[in-house]
Amino acid sequence: MGLFDEVKENVTVRQAAEFYGFKITKSGLISCIFHNDKTPSMKVDRRYYCFGCGVTGDVIDFTAQLFGLSLKEAALKLADDFGIQISRVDRRKIKNPRKILKSKPEKNLVKSEEQEYIECVRAMLDYRILLRKWKKEFAPKSPEEEWDEKFVEALKYLTIVEYYLDLLLFGEEEEKEQVVEMIKREVEKIERRCRKNG
Structure with missing residues (x-):
């Protein structure tokens, strides 16, 4: 843990x-x-x-x-x-996180670990932006108001997305690999959701 x-x-x-x-x-x-x-x-x-x-x-x-x-x-x-x-544990930090965002994944049939990593970071950053926006825009105005689905999604996932980003950007190699393994299947779904609602 x-x-x-x-x-x-x-x-x-x-x-x-x-x-x-x-x-x-x-x-x-x-x-x-x-x-x-x-x-x-x-x-x-x-x-x-x-x-x-x-x-x-x-x-x-x-x-x-x-x-x-x-x-x-x-x-x-x-x-x-x-x-x-x-x-x-000492955490090795990425020297330049912005470099990750600017790099383009190569068009190969088999993705390299680095490409999967870059795609996961991008997806988590985009999703975090979307969730923060929803948390603010769809928050209930009073305790009696029913909660919007987007607000609920933001409450449910924002902390975990920020946690995954923390591990992806500042974690040990083993932690980064574990996060990539957990979320790589969801990356396309997250990216589609961000494009649709961004």
Whole structure:
């Protein structure tokens, strides 16, 4: 289990909010930290969602926003604050991620591992853009409003897409290979979805 999964498995947003000093109402609401909130409008449980400004995410997103950290730094902070043992490994970073996006896959019948990797990165980046757009555009305006399917999809997949991107861009070779293996069959479907809705 990776760092992100380990943290999310062990800590909920509600636990983190309590740990970091927030007062939680009986209905599980806190005052939103992302906008000037006079009445508590952010629901906290495993995830969080603010009915005032539409901000949503998991415990890592919450901690990253709260302390101005990257997702990885937030996950490490949570692991440290909640005593979660994580094996620390040096992560080799790609020297120039933009180079990946500009490179064109060769037209061969059999794709190389590098081509599959590039296509996976592109698909995940495009899908992340689409999901962020949907999360903002289709967020409910009130707690009573029914949730749009696109908003639900954004809530369901945005965190995992960002996690996969983190592994693809900054993970060890073995982690990159595992992510490519998991998502390569979905790449065409994701690209079609992005083109259709982009």
